[in-house]
Amino acid sequence: MPFRALGRLHDFSERICAIQKSLHPKIDRKAVVIMAADHGVVAEGVSAYPQEVTCEMIKAFLSGGAGINVLAGQAGADMIVVDMGIRTDLQPAHLQADSRLHVMKIARGTANMLKGPAMSRQQARQSIMIGFQIASDQIAAGAQLLGTGDMGIGNTTASAAIGAVITAMDPDAMVGPGTGVDNSGLARKCDIVRGAIEMNRPDPADGLDVLAKVGGFEIGGIAGCILAGAYHRCPVVIDGFISTAGALVAERICTKVKDYLFAGHCSAEPGHHHMLAHLKLEPILNLGMRLGEGTGAALAMHILAGAVNIFNQMFTFEQAGVSGQNP
Amino acid sequence: MPFRALGRLHDFSERICAIQKSLHPKIDRKAVVIMAADHGVVAEGVSAYPQEVTCEMIKAFLSGGAGINVLAGQAGADMIVVDMGIRTDLQPAHLQADSRLHVMKIARGTANMLKGPAMSRQQARQSIMIGFQIASDQIAAGAQLLGTGDMGIGNTTASAAIGAVITAMDPDAMVGPGTGVDNSGLARKCDIVRGAIEMNRPDPADGLDVLAKVGGFEIGGIAGCILAGAYHRCPVVIDGFISTAGALVAERICTKVKDYLFAGHCSAEPGHHHMLAHLKLEPILNLGMRLGEGTGAALAMHILAGAVNIFNQMFTFEQAGVSGQNP
Numbered sequence: 001m002p003f004r005a006l007g008r009l010h011d012f013s014e015r016i017c018a019i020q021k022s023l024h025p026k027i028d029r030k031a032v033v034i035m036a037a038d039h040g041v042v043a044e045g046v047s048a049y050p051q052e053v054t055c056e057m058i059k060a061f062l063s064g065g066a067g068i069n070v071l072a073g074q075a076g077a078d079m080i081v082v083d084m085g086i087r088t089d090l091q092p093a094h095l096q097a098d099s100r101l102h103v104m105k106i107a108r109g110t111a112n113m114l115k116g117p118a119m120s121r122q123q124a125r126q127s128i129m130i131g132f133q134i135a136s137d138q139i140a141a142g143a144q145l146l147g148t149g150d151m152g153i154g155n156t157t158a159s160a161a162i163g164a165v166i167t168a169m170d171p172d173a174m175v176g177p178g179t180g181v182d183n184s185g186l187a188r189k190c191d192i193v194r195g196a197i198e199m200n201r202p203d204p205a206d207g208l209d210v211l212a213k214v215g216g217f218e219i220g221g222i223a224g225c226i227l228a229g230a231y232h233r234c235p236v237v238i239d240g241f242i243s244t245a246g247a248l249v250a251e252r253i254c255t256k257v258k259d260y261l262f263a264g265h266c267s268a269e270p271g272h273h274h275m276l277a278h279l280k281l282e283p284i285l286n287l288g289m290r291l292g293e294g295t296g297a298a299l300a301m302h303i304l305a306g307a308v309n310i311f312n313q314m315f316t317f318e319q320a321g322v323s324g325q326n327p
Numbered sequence: 328m329p330f331r332a333l334g335r336l337h338d339f340s341e342r343i344c345a346i347q348k349s350l351h352p353k354i355d356r357k358a359v360v361i362m363a364a365d366h367g368v369v370a371e372g373v374s375a376y377p378q379e380v381t382c383e384m385i386k387a388f389l390s391g392g393a394g395i396n397v398l399a400g401q402a403g404a405d406m407i408v409v410d411m412g413i414r415t416d417l418q419p420a421h422l423q424a425d426s427r428l429h430v431m432k433i434a435r436g437t438a439n440m441l442k443g444p445a446m447s448r449q450q451a452r453q454s455i456m457i458g459f460q461i462a463s464d465q466i467a468a469g470a471q472l473l474g475t476g477d478m479g480i481g482n483t484t485a486s487a488a489i490g491a492v493i494t495a496m497d498p499d500a501m502v503g504p505g506t507g508v509d510n511s512g513l514a515r516k517c518d519i520v521r522g523a524i525e526m527n528r529p530d531p532a533d534g535l536d537v538l539a540k541v542g543g544f545e546i547g548g549i550a551g552c553i554l555a556g557a558y559h560r561c562p563v564v565i566d567g568f569i570s571t572a573g574a575l576v577a578e579r580i581c582t583k584v585k586d587y588l589f590a591g592h593c594s595a596e597p598g599h600h601h602m603l604a605h606l607k608l609e610p611i612l613n614l615g616m617r618l619g620e621g622t623g624a625a626l627a628m629h630i631l632a633g634a635v636n637i638f639n640q641m642f643t644f645e646q647a648g649v650s651g652q653n654p
């Protein structure tokens with residue numbers, strides 16, 4: 001075809017070839033891993049929704065009516081839900097037997113990061129190891145493309161704190177409305193992020209320290225998934241604001257993970273593009289989405305599939321008997 | 328879900344509901360219509376590729392190795408190819424019997440618009456009527472979403488001329504490298520567009536006049552498809568630079584067509600975003616593509632499908648038993 005006439009599709013397929021070390025890239029088997037956890041900082045009134053919603057949404061994922069069910073289904077991706085540390089136990093109990101659910105509770109929510117570290121360094125390490133193991137299992141079971149997703153009331157607050165620390169930007173630029181706090185809520189959320197950073201003084205160079213002090217269990221789980229993707233040469237498409245906070249943590253632990261990442265979309269959460277710029281990732285989609293759950297990652301999988309299909313199936317001009325450029 | 332948390336997906340599904348006058352929108356059956364024709368202005372050396380490529384690419388579409396075969400196939404869309412006026416006859420002759428090909432030759436290419444009008448007003452009307460009929464037949468056969476595509480060596484030159492006339496912008500802003508002319512070729516192409524406009528003085532308010540004087544048969548066919556989509560309440564997703572030139576012509580004939588259009592993507596051809604801005608259409612994708620054939624339209628169909636699937640399948644918080652916002 002005319003030189004690189006499919007634009008970024010060429011970049012995508014080349015990167016997947018490089019990641020998979022293959023000129024026959026394959027992303028037929030896909031999985032979206034949704035990491036879920038609760039956040040102690042919700043006690044400060046940072047969210048528009050009550051904390052029960054974290055658990056209720058896990059039920060919705062398993063029942064099949066959530067946004068990610070629709071979009072992962074459309075993309076032909078399996079969905080895995082990991083309870084990294086929600087406050088409650090899933091009711092009714094039989095839901096816990098669903099093979100798509102992995103109960104790996106580290107604790108019943110993080111501690112309030114305004115009063116001290118959200119979790120211990122040991123718990124931070126544990127969250128990453130769980131994410132690494134879950135993703136490794138998916139890859140061992142045949143997944144050729146992973147998507148990350150999140151669920152956790154309060155997690156835009158933790159993600160904004162991680163973003164502010166690692167990108168060295170002011171919390172003002174990183175804090176957004178999340179699921180929809182109003183203006184006074186936004187100002188309070190900003191104060192809380194600033195206060196949590198001042199109280200805990202996380203070391204921006206130490207991803208584990210940032211995760212422990214102002215992060216969340218699901219964010220550690222996402223970081224672990226990303227590290228596993230890089231380790232096993234499996235491309236990972238991250239979702240929005242929370243997944244990218246996980247990517248920032250993973251990148252502090254191992255810079256090379258960036259080479260294995262695709263940014264599914266740019267979220268409407270205003271700090272997200274700063275995070276992506278820090279990671280030098282250009283989003284695939286830009287549709288003003290801010291639902292989380294992995295919805296942006298799932299939708300972007302169609303574009304990556306298009307890139308790989310073009311690479312594998314399209315003829316060259318020579319194969320198709322089409323004349324070349326004028327001399 | 329949190330208010331409009333899926334961003335533009337909500338806009339897309341609402342628009343499709345409005346177009347189809349239904350709260351159960353359906354875009355299961357999709358078709359990409361590729362309009363093909365040759366251009367007399369190629370004699371001026373405006374293209375990086377020889378004119379034979381138009382016909383050779385039609386063969387490639389029917390043989391199955393072109394970009395649009397891959398991406399329409401992935402999107403589950405049928406592909407229709409219309410010979411609106413290519414110079415040669417398709418060889419070997421048995422290809423003409425392929426049911427996906429419609430031979431509706433208006434002439435063996437347009438006249439050279441630098442020397443006079445590209446076609447007569449009667450031919451311009453004919454090209455639109457053919458496009459209207461082809462699209463109407465697809466809709467009658469069950470298509471619920473149409474995509475437009477193009478093939479025609481020289482057609483970025485004609486499209487740039489249409490764009491310059493209708494948007495009232497300088498040809499400098501509208502002319503780009505197309506399939507890849509070099510810098511001196513680009514300057515020549517710009518002079519030719521400027522010369523063709525000065526010679527023919529098309530009336531910007533009269534879409535048929537613009538099409539006749541500086542357009543192409545495939546561009547008229549695309550305009551006809553767009554008018555048919557609006558007439559039959561079928562959403563149409565346009566591809567890139569050439570399809571949008573067709574949309575500009577259609578919009579001059581009937582302003583309301585804009586309400587039935589989706590812009591699949593923003594092309595790398597530099598004038599494209601000016602055309603889209605004139606039509607007040609925001610592109611769905613922005614991936615630097617510039618292959619034509621309908622490839623951008625086909626890829627965007629996944630996003631529109633996502634919007635419709637979310638609208639039809641996702642539960643409300645109430646249905647899913649999820650708590651509402653904090654009081």
